[in-house]
Amino acid sequence: MKFKSFVSVAALAVAATAVAGAAQARDQIQIAGSSTVLPYASIVAEAFGENTDFPTPVVESGGSSAGLKKFCEGVGENTIDIANSSRPIREAEIKACAEAGVKDIIEVRIGYDGIVFASDIKGNKFAFTPADWFKALAAEVVVDGKVVPNTAKSWKDVNPNLPDQPILAFVPGTKHGTREVFEEKVIAAGCKETGALDVFKKADEKGAAKKCITLRTDGVSVDIDGDYTETLARIESNKNGIGVFGLSFYENNTDKLQVATINNVVPTVAAIASGEYPVSRPLYFYVKKAHIGVIPGLQEFAQFFVSDEIAGASGPLAQYGLVSDPELAKVQADVAAAKTIGQ
Template sequence: MKPYAYLAIAAVALSACGQQAAKGGAEKAAGPSASGRDQVWAAGSSTVFPFATRVAENVARTTGGRAAKVESLGTGGGFKLFCGGTGANFPDVANASRPIKKSEYDQCAANGVTDIVEIKIGYDGIVIANAKSGPAFDFKLDQIYRGLAAELPKGAGFEKNAFKTWKEVDAGLPAQAILVYGPPPTSGTRDAFSELAMEKGARKLAELDALHGKDEDAFKAKAHTIRGDGAWVDAGENDNAIVQTLTKTPNAMGVFGYSFLENNMDSVKAAKIDGIAPTFETISNGTYPVSRSLYIYVKKANVGVTPGLREFVSAFVSDAATGKGGYLQQRGLIPLSAEDHAAQKTAATDLAAMAPPAK
């Protein structure tokens, strides 16, 4: 296992100050919005955490400045803090394993956080893994849903999920108890798992596909609600902790990002989904069914105010970091295509504010 370095965080006196949008050149200061802090602060996704940490270390080493403070709070937790307000008491960067939601964007605006820059840094796959000593799994998406959904169709309605083993879900699966350690609802990994695995699996069932056509909100409520009877265990935002749990509990499975699989292949293995294993190639070309994009969101007004923020953002999209063969690829990040990577480098230079998300 490759341990991730945790950054030392010095206590600093933080003062809440006003923020105004930068006008003209990207380096124009936005007032004293981050003047109470002498380092970049990034918070959010546990999946993006090791990548952001590595960038922070590299920037500090090459510039001689303070390493960015990076916190793993989950995507939802990161956006909540990022959008909480302006000034030194709030992060400069939100790390995210899904796009920002309209509700989060609106909360930012309500608290004076405007001119947000969205930068895609690469791709990741969500894996379902177990200990190397455990049985091999090849799930179909509907089997994942039927094993983990809180309720399943029964007649004209729904009933509580009573499956105890994966073999009860489908005779072709191993006779292993359904016990899955995964991220909590605040996690972008959980959001993506719900959308990419649970929703797609639910649509394979005729009753839920029909519900989707009639009432999408009701469908999402059924598709996203995971069992609360102990078959699924919210294991916190630390994906490394889930990996460690699997090594101690070989009859369990875990849900986490591909980068954590790649860094722990000596102890855990991933299930196939629809016959496809999560690999660099299958995630980058989109054939692995549970793949997603990773992002950082930047407060444009803090660029030129928070020391090192421009350098941090530029380093994140550099060829050396997120380009093909870059040092973040060595940590499990799946790089963008050359064209998309070039576009993100332009976004980091121009710092054009994103449009409001549709939903």
């Protein structure tokens, strides 16, 4: 497969989003969902339009949960064809899809991304552990064996080795798949690491896990419902803020942001690929099989997306920050066979 020359991948992502926003015709593939997957899908959509006879797909954001909800609204030209997601589809969502007639879903893993913690490039440097984040943001913590409301004001209150800087965290809102990964691999991990989980279980075995990830509502933890550009804007207006980003977004904004370590590991593509960096996740898109053969180019787009030239280690997605899937050949075979969930 040969492609026309690629322009700067960052410019390509912006251009694709602009084209997608203006498009209206239904002979185009319609995609919605994860803001983390958005730049990758936009790059692929633009390249697909340039290198095939099919129109450039329409790519929109909105968050993983919102995209999957739209995906599960039903089958037909008035529904989207693909949902992007930074987490696996849930069983409840598969059930909701089936109830609406979306019974055959193709899951496509496109690669891996890291979740990073970044702050103003001229500010303090941070070396975090999951325990630090739990003790900073959890609504309740354990002090001297007792569960108490969290009143920590400075990162130094949380860990004496951290800077004496007010705690202010900009975290993904609950509609984003990144939020679930943040809760699971950072907040919940920190809850367990500090021993708080065991204390919570003594009081309420069933509710302990939820208590671990319940965050403060006193202004130190701020939900961001928009995409990473909104998080960056918040940090630019409040230099004490620390934001939760995808690695690729950070790597494309290193002139404005500096990144923290987690467990003394610097987040890099290599550290994620090796598994050394602890806060990473696979990225996906989901295809409505019933639309293949109905919406022009849908099968071709899915195969184009995961081709070696696009999703491989030397492709434009890797240039933008995606960690190539080590099992890409298997993904390609499953997509070519239109293999659905459960097959």
